[in-house]
Amino acid sequence: MALPPNDSTNDAFVREVDEEYRREQLLSLWRKWGRSGLIVLGVALAALAAYLYFNSRTDQQAGKQGEQFSALLEEVKTGQAAKAGPELRKLATDGRPGYRVMALFTEADLLLAKGDLKGAASRYASVANDSSVAQPFRDLALIQQTRAEFDSINPQVVMDRLKGLATPDSPWLGTAGETIAAAYIKQGKRAEAGKMFATIAQSKGYVPDNMRQRALEMAGAYGVDASGAAEEKKAQ
Numbered sequence: 001m002a003l004p005p006n007d008s009t010n011d012a013f014v015r016e017v018d019e020e021y022r023r024e025q026l027l028s029l030w031r032k033w034g035r036s037g038l039i040v041l042g043v044a045l046a047a048l049a050a051y052l053y054f055n056s057r058t059d060q061q062a063g064k065q066g067e068q069f070s071a072l073l074e075e076v077k078t079g080q081a082a083k084a085g086p087e088l089r090k091l092a093t094d095g096r097p098g099y100r101v102m103a104l105f106t107e108a109d110l111l112l113a114k115g116d117l118k119g120a121a122s123r124y125a126s127v128a129n130d131s132s133v134a135q136p137f138r139d140l141a142l143i144q145q146t147r148a149e150f151d152s153i154n155p156q157v158v159m160d161r162l163k164g165l166a167t168p169d170s171p172w173l174g175t176a177g178e179t180i181a182a183a184y185i186k187q188g189k190r191a192e193a194g195k196m197f198a199t200i201a202q203s204k205g206y207v208p209d210n211m212r213q214r215a216l217e218m219a220g221a222y223g224v225d226a227s228g229a230a231e232e233k234k235a236q
Contacts, residue, residue, distance in 0.1 A: 069099050073106070081110050092123070101127055101137055112148065121148040139165055143175055155183035166196065174200055174207040174215075181218070194222025201226040 069091060075084040088110075091103035108123035124145035128138050146153075146161050158179060165176035177200045184193035200207055200215035207215070219226040 066099070069095075069102060072103075076106065076110065085110075092126075097132060101130075101133055105141070108144065108148075117148045117152070121145045124148065139172055143172060143179065147179055150179070150182070155186045158183035166199070168199060168203065169206075171206050173203055174211045178211075178215070190222045191224075194219050194224035197222065198224045198226035 072084040072087055088103050088107055091099050092107055095103055104123045104127050108120040111120040111123065124141040127133055127141035128145055142161060143165065146158055150158065162176040162180050165172040166180050167173065177196050181193045181196040184196060197215040197219035201212050201219055203212055216226050
């Protein structure tokens with residue numbers, strides 16, 4: 001589900017890794033390309049918006065909120081986020097469930113853009129802790145909350161939150177796994193970080209190729225050879 005960074009960012013990442021595998025450098029790089037995973041948020045919101053649209057045609061209130069949310073997104077895209085803010089807050093507080101979730105994600109995205117990690121994490125937490133929200137969106141919110149809080153929470157908290165989403169059969173393996181690997185790096189646990197990168201590299205379908213390739217290189221940097229499994233998959 002997570003998208004890799006653009007080619008220039010990836011090239012810079014590889015150059016840095018080739019030069020030196022110091023923890024500080026890797027954490028700095030994670031902070032740069034890790035947040036680019038916000039692109040997945042746009043994809044998820046678009047999918048949810050389409051679902052809500054086709055299921056709201058017989059519901060007048062939902063239809064009005066759909067039009068309202070579309071107008072607010074247009075304002076955000078055209079640089080009028082401040083104008084859209086109060087109405088987004090209203091939707092995030094009193095909107096129908098689907099639009100409330102989308103408003104919260106959008107608010108969090110805007111707060112991240114302003115560097116307000118604490119505010120963004122709060123919005124994500126509102127979704128992640130809401131049992132009435134569909135599980136995929138709660139999972140996405142938990143990942144995004146954890147990434148926003150990464151520098152301010154104990155690495156063990158990161159691992160405890162995301163370990164269930166970083167398994168080989170999880171669609172969130174790439175994003176959650178990289179975040180856990182970064183937490184291991186922060187703890188100085190090189191072997192554990194290498195194993196997590198190897199798990200990502202050996203993914204059988206959930207992780208994009210560029211992300212698997214990056215994980216393959218990182219696994220090798222931490223002493224874990226995942227190339228055999230990766231080559232086997234490539235040959236299939």
